[in-house]
Amino acid sequence: MSLALATGRRAFLKRSIVAGVAGMGAATISNPLMASSGLLLPEYYAGAQEAAAFWAKPRVLNLFRPSTGEHRVICFWRDGAIDMQGYREACHMLRDVRAGLTVAMDLRLLNLLRGQQGWLEEAYGLREPYQVNSGYRGMQTNESEGGVRDSFHTKAMAADGKYPSLPIEYQGKLIAAFRSGGVGFYINRQKFIHSDVGRVRFWVR
Structure with missing residues (x-):
């Protein structure tokens, strides 16, 4: 594949992801989105009774x-x-593996990761472990890895990772469906999804 074609494909993919995430709406998902694999995202949020049971x-x-x-x-x-x-x-x-630092992680982040795993388990019977690339990062580790100065990783509010067997774009859209914070789609080299429990926002790199 030529450089021009590869660049064009990445640009198209980024536009598709941003458009797909925007189509979820601010509070509900009125139109179920499907990745190229055919994996469904949640069509609607569970009612109070179902959510409480989960x-x-x-x-x-x-x-x-x-x-x-x-x-x-x-x-x-x-x-x-x-x-x-x-x-x-x-x-x-x-933890911050590089620095050997373990801190108290934000419980909302653990719940977000659990919500993702719970959907995959109940909808598809997936039991594959979530591959954690990065969780908490101390300031030195964050700087050495090129993280932004005010990264949610340094606040124990973010994780980067993926399920290797699933399309990366689908995983990002699934996390985004929970509307719990920021979602970054890293699709160019080392493919993974950034998830945090800060303000709701989306980006593609």
Whole structure:
């Protein structure tokens, strides 16, 4: 593929992603979006009863950290309260590996990751672990990795990662469907999705 064709394809893909995310609307998803794979995004948010039933279940994260080879299946919430042992394990899996720093991760981020996994489990029976590329980053690590100065990674409010078997564009749209914060689509080289629980916004790189 020529450079011009590759550049044109990336530009088209970026426009498609931005248009697709914008089509979700501010509060509900009136038209279910489909990635090229045919994987469906949530058509609507669950009603209060269904949502309460889902979040009343133990909240489990299946996480894999390729940089260390660690794989953990962690329950961070059960019986209506934080499971402190599981929560600490989740924070450790999302630590700054380079600096060896573990901090208290924002519970909303863990819930967002759980919501994503829960949809994939219930809709498709997917049990693949979420591959964590980056979670918390101290200031030095963030600077060395080219992160913005006020990155949500430095506030323990962000994670970068992916499910290797799923289309990256679909994964970003799925996270965006929760309208819980920022979603970055990194589609050019090392393909992954940035998720944070800051303000709602979207970008493609």
